[in-house]
Amino acid sequence: MKLPVGHQTIMPYLILEGALQFIDFTKNVFNAESSGQQSLRDDGTVMHAEIRIDGSTIMVTDASEDWKKQTANVFVYVPDADATFEKAVQAGATVLMPPGDQNYGRACGVTDPFGNVWWITAVKK
Template sequence: MNIPKNHQTIMPYLILDGALKFIDFTKNVFNATVLHAPQLRDDGTALHAEINIHGSTIMFADTTSDWKPQTANLFVYVPNADESFKKALEEGATELMGLSDQEYGRTCGVTDPFGNVWWITSVNEFTI
């Protein structure tokens, strides 16, 4: 099986209202990189785009009359959950679960402006 570079066996594919703004959100909160610059439809909406967050690719596009929003719950490991949580709120996310130390790491939850839920976690000394 030949999987393209920067792809995994399973990847989320999101259909979003505001896909181009999603790029800015993920860049500002998670230091995402753009792998596939948005292909645009004639109306300026994204037909297809890809970002990568710490080695994991997310594909996405804008909604259409045929494709309604399809968001996801995403669990993401970050270097510093406190920092990412703060940035997410600054970028318009809403808090679902405040920061806390759990057996699996420092964690929190937010809903981004596009309807995706992000469970943000960093490994701490209690986890290792």
């Protein structure tokens, strides 16, 4: 199977209110990069956009009358869970679980301003 460049077999597709702001949030917190795949509706809302976080693609669109808001729980590995947690909180996320040592690494959880839950983990060293 040949996939499009920058795509994986499974990718989340988030339907949000404030997709452009969500993209900015991921850039600030997770150093996401825009893939260049972005199309807007006539009213300026996102019809389709893609971001990449360390090589993993997330697709996103703004909710519409036909496509209601659908958020997700996202598990993400980061180099430093504490630093990423602080960036997320500073960017408006609410705390679900403060950083702590788990048997699988240093982990924490936040809900972003768009309703997505992020489980942030740094692998044990």
